[in-house]
Amino acid sequence: MSIFQKAAIALARSPGAGRLMRATAAGSALASRFVGGATAGQAAATAARLRERHGIRASLFYLGEYVADPAIIEQTVEQTVAACRVLGAEGLDVHVSIDPTAIGYAHSDALGRDNARRIASAARQAAGGGRDWVVLDMEDDGIRARTCALHRELLEDGLPAGLTLQARRLRTLRDLEWVVRQRTSLRLVKGAFPVRALDHRGRARIDAAYLEAAAIMLSPQARAAGFLPVFGTHDDRLAGALMALARERGWAPDEFEFEMLYGVRVDWQLALRAMGYNLRVYLPFGADWWPYAIRRVGEHPRNAWLLARSLNSDGYAAGQG
Ligand SMILES: Cc1cc2nc3c(=O)[nH]c(=O)nc-3n(C[C@H](O)[C@H](O)[C@H](O)COP(=O)(O)OP(=O)(O)OC[C@H]3O[C@@H](n4cnc5c(N)ncnc54)[C@H](O)[C@@H]3O)c2cc1C
Numbered sequence: 001m002s003i004f005q006k007a008a009i010a011l012a013r014s015p016g017a018g019r020l021m022r023a024t025a026a027g028s029a030l031a032s033r034f035v036g037g038a039t040a041g042q043a044a045a046t047a048a049r050l051r052e053r054h055g056i057r058a059s060l061f062y063l064g065e066y067v068a069d070p071a072i073i074e075q076t077v078e079q080t081v082a083a084c085r086v087l088g089a090e091g092l093d094v095h096v097s098i099d100p101t102a103i104g105y106a107h108s109d110a111l112g113r114d115n116a117r118r119i120a121s122a123a124r125q126a127a128g129g130g131r132d133w134v135v136l137d138m139e140d141d142g143i144r145a146r147t148c149a150l151h152r153e154l155l156e157d158g159l160p161a162g163l164t165l166q167a168r169r170l171r172t173l174r175d176l177e178w179v180v181r182q183r184t185s186l187r188l189v190k191g192a193f194p195v196r197a198l199d200h201r202g203r204a205r206i207d208a209a210y211l212e213a214a215a216i217m218l219s220p221q222a223r224a225a226g227f228l229p230v231f232g233t234h235d236d237r238l239a240g241a242l243m244a245l246a247r248e249r250g251w252a253p254d255e256f257e258f259e260m261l262y263g264v265r266v267d268w269q270l271a272l273r274a275m276g277y278n279l280r281v282y283l284p285f286g287a288d289w290w291p292y293a294i295r296r297v298g299e300h301p302r303n304a305w306l307l308a309r310s311l312n313s314d315g316y317a318a319g320q321g
Contacts, residue, residue, distance in 0.1 A: 033315055037285050135187055166190065185227075253277045262281040264300075
């Protein structure tokens with residue numbers, strides 16, 4: 001971890017710094033760069049703008065993770081349900097992402113399951129025939145099996161559930177076996193959580209594992225099942241290999257998606273759109289944006305410079321970074 005990342009994590013945890021940033025112009029620039037808005041309505045407006053101007057789709061995510069306080073869990077669920085309704089009313093994809101530990105699993109499994117069902121039912125009700133999915137994010141290994149089981153239960157109940165799997169985990173190939181035979185959306189990411197004994201290590205090995213999993217996602221069985229492959233990566237070299245693999249397997253650019261974080265590598269996002277690929281952005285919203293936004297800066301020091309250049313702009317107009 002770089003010094004920059006350590007500093008960003010310390011800042012993310014500092015309540016004083018958070019209060020100050022939420023009240024200042026620099027703070028609002030940071031928020032508009034990486035966050036869709038404070039409310040579901042504002043985030044849906046950001047999503048509508050991205051769709052209209054750039055043909056970019058969005059997945060809304062209410063900020064918060066590892067929440068054990070029932071009141072905050074309820075707020076997260078209500079905000080996510082509100083996001084489903086407002087996306088449906090705007091005629092956009094009813095597409096939201098949820099962290100199982102933010103919607104109840106950090107309190108009890110039963111609460112997490114009930115809340116996931118509430119959100120997925122609201123999404124199904126609001127859906128208007130777009131690419132409408134409630135995608136479960138994949139967190140640390142302690143919750144992996146429960147997240148996969150939840151995905152299966154929701155699908156069995158006919159709810160529009162998608163899943164995220166991490167290429168660096170050795171068991172992802174096994175998890176994929178069942179998933180690629182379903183009508184679901186699967187987002188493949190490299191994996192953000194600390195390396196464990198049962199993980200691939202090193203960039204080359206993780207990239208190779210990513211492509212091995214992608215080949216299964218682009219298999220004839222997946223296509224026959226109505227499976228939607230989603231590649232969650234900012235890595236342009238990896239994306240080039242994925243495009244070649246998809247072409248080789250006969251998947252048209254419209255039949256799969258790339259997904260990136262809102263505000264990250266905007267130049268590459270716009271280039272993908274110009275090449276005719278589907279792009280979705282993971283679009284966080286909520287009043288508690290400070291820890292999320294400052295972590296994005298810490299991951300990539302160049303973001304601090306982009307931020308200084310783009311005070312009060314979201315970066316999409318200028319195609320920055
Ligand atoms: C839509 C989406 C959803 C995700 N969901 C999950 C999840 O549920 N569980 C999980 O474990 N992980 C998740 N992740 C994170 C993921 O696992 C990786 O940690 C993260 O995406 C970095 O890997 P990368 O594939 O972008 O490649 P990297 O090799 O890390 O990055 C490729 C290039 O992109 C650029 N880049 C990367 N990050 C940034 C940044 N912040 N700012 C500017 N440039 C940057 C750099 O130039 C870098 O060289 C998600 C990522 C995305 C995009």
